[in-house]
Amino acid sequence: MAVAQRAELTIVEDDTYRDMVYEGTAPPSLWRLSDGHAVVRIGSFAKTVAPGLRLGWIQAAPDMIGRLARLGYVYSGGGVNHTSALTMSAFGASGAYHEHLTIVRRAYSDRRDALVAALRRSPVHLDVPSPAGGWFIWLPLPAGRPAADVLATAEQHGVSFTPGSTFHVDDADDDHVRLSFSLLAPAELEEAARRLGAALAETR
Ligand SMILES: Cc1ncc(COP(=O)(O)O)c(C=O)c1O
Secondary structure, three states: OOOHHHOOEEEEEEEEOOEEEOOOOOOOOOOOOOOOOEEEEEOOOOOOOOOHOOOOOOOOHHHHHHHHHHHHHHOOOOOOHHHHHHHHHHHHOOOOHHHHHHHHHHHHHHHHHHHHHHHHHHOOOOOOOOOOOOEEEEEEEOOOOOOHHHHHHHHHHHOOOOHHHHHHOOOOOOEEEEEEOOOOOHHHHHHHHHHHHHHHHHOO
């Protein structure tokens, strides 16, 4: 925030996972820490309701919102899905969205717990963090087992993941992997962890 303010930059805060919090409360958003001008915060219903909705919202200073709302595509008639927006507006106003959040938070935290517990039983010792929110475990790999090597063996065992270096412009974080627990049921995640453990034991 301080660097952006000094350089007079606007931060675009992609805050899509904020409602996927399982313990405590999420850390304050950059928007909340700002004076209401340096940050444009973007939310989405893609994670909480359905990716296919293609619907979200923007929180920003009124002059910024005004400029965005006046953009040509909004009134050209081609850009906004009014049916989805009005349906989600009714869903939120009725209180059903908040009930839905309680249900999906429980479902995802059950999946997280299943994967974390199964990884902690791995034959190769792993330091498995249990994330307090979101859909992913950022897993440090044991020394001497780079993610690319583990991935090749893991795929022979029928399990896959995203190597940490995918999230960098260089090869940093090749000793981490991102494991997603959003899609699969707890029993499938346990099987995935078992296969990953077998792949790690084979990778030297
Ligand atoms: C961090 C992040 N932001 C935004 C999106 C997309 O949101 P939308 O489908 O509403 O554009 C995703 C995933 O789909 C995401 O992971």
